[in-house]
Amino acid sequence: MHCGMALLALTGLGLSGCIIIPTPSHGGVGVITKETVESFEPGKTTRADVLLRLGDPAKRLEEDRIFVYQWERIHAYVISMLPQTNYDLPRPHYLGLEFASDNRVRRVRVLDASFTFFDQYPKLEEWMAEKSESSHP
Amino acid sequence: MRTVGLNIDLVLACALFLTGCSTVMQLEPQLVSKRFPFLQDGKTAKEEVLRRLGKPYHGYEGGRILTYQMCGDTDQKGWQGFSDARPMDMESEARRAADRCWPTSPNTLILVFGPGNLVERHSLVVVE
Numbered sequence: 433m434h435c436g437m438a439l440l441a442l443t444g445l446g447l448s449g450c451i452i453i454p455t456p457s458h459g460g461v462g463v464i465t466k467e468t469v470e471s472f473e474p475g476k477t478t479r480a481d482v483l484l485r486l487g488d489p490a491k492r493l494e495e496d497r498i499f500v501y502q503w504e505r506i507h508a509y510v511i512s513m514l515p516q517t518n519y520d521l522p523r524p525h526y527l528g529l530e531f532a533s534d535n536r537v538r539r540v541r542v543l544d545a546s547f548t549f550f551d552q553y554p555k556l557e558e559w560m561a562e563k564s565e566s567s568h569p
Numbered sequence: 570m571r572t573v574g575l576n577i578d579l580v581l582a583c584a585l586f587l588t589g590c591s592t593v594m595q596l597e598p599q600l601v602s603k604r605f606p607f608l609q610d611g612k613t614a615k616e617e618v619l620r621r622l623g624k625p626y627h628g629y630e631g632g633r634i635l636t637y638q639m640c641g642d643t644d645q646k647g648w649q650g651f652s653d654a655r656p657m658d659m660e661s662e663a664r665r666a667a668d669r670c671w672p673t674s675p676n677t678l679i680l681v682f683g684p685g686n687l688v689e690r691h692s693l694v695v696v697e
Contacts, residue, residue: 462696463592480634480681480690486593487677487694488627488636496629503593535630 449513452521457544459520460505464527469542472529477537482529489529498560501527507545526556596676596693605678608691615686626677637678 468485471477482499489499504522511518523545532538541559543552607613607621618635619625625635676695683689 461591465592468593479629483629483634483636483679484681484690484692485595485694487679488638 450517451511452508453511454508455506457505457507457523457525460503460522460525462503463505464501464503464525469527469540472537472540474537474539475532479531479535479537482537493560497531499529499531500556501529505545524551524553526552528556528559530560591696593694593696596695598692601678601691601693604693608680608688610688610690611683613688615680615682615688618680618688622678633682635680635682637680638675639678640675 464486471485472482479496479499486501490502491500492498493500503525505525506520507523508521509518510521525545526541526543528539528541528543529537530539541556543556545552602608607617615632615635622637626638627636628634629636676693679692679694680688681690
């Protein structure tokens with residue numbers, strides 16, 4: 433179904449005289465680097481360490497048991513035949529952190545956006561659900 | 570047609586080359602001290618922080634961790650200080666802070682309190 437919708441969207445764009453050119457992810461604002469993410473060690477890094485490093489999360493869930501950070505990077509350009517209508521296509525990236533009852537990081541998950549029309553947040557929600565099951569056996 | 574193809578390649582190459590990337594990073598501790606001289610780990614009390622900076626933007630772990638979102642005040646010489654980014658009356662706090670700080674991103678001052686409600690650790694997170 434997703435493929436069909438993507439095809440429809442692409443066809444629509446094609447017919448309207450636009451083309452989408454995927455690129456390697458680049459640019460963006462408030463990007464959280466791979467090095468920063470790798471510095472968070474489950475069982476060791478605390479909630480305070482994360483906040484001191486990244487500031488307030490975009491979302492605080494389940495009484496701060498989960499933090500979600502979000503940033504965007506450009507993954508494609510939309511190029512139109514009309515002048516001055518070209519623009520970049522940013523996609524959201526997510527960092528999910530789950531904390532244990534001792535306020536230390538339990539799990540870390542990064543969702544890099546691939547070239548897709550669909551937000552990756554549902555995948556993060558799936559990850560949260562997995563974590564909830566493991567937390568409450 | 571070949572010219573069009575070449576132009577698209579050129580536009581993309583330029584875009585990839587010219588597009589900057591701003592990352593989330595901690596400001597050097599000495600620069601934080603310069604901007605907030607009253608903040609000293611192990612010395613500054615929460616009471617003083619609240620008196621000087623007002624109500625925090627967010628609190629965590631029962632108030633052990635407080636955060637303040639602030640706008641970088643810029644002039645031709647660069648950042649000179651920070652102003653309160655607390656919101657007026659709009660839909661979300663993050664959105665309000667961002668709007669308030671536009672065109673720059675809001676920066677976050679994070680304060681972790683230890684025994685005796687004294688600042689134990691602090692940092693300023695900036696988007697640069």
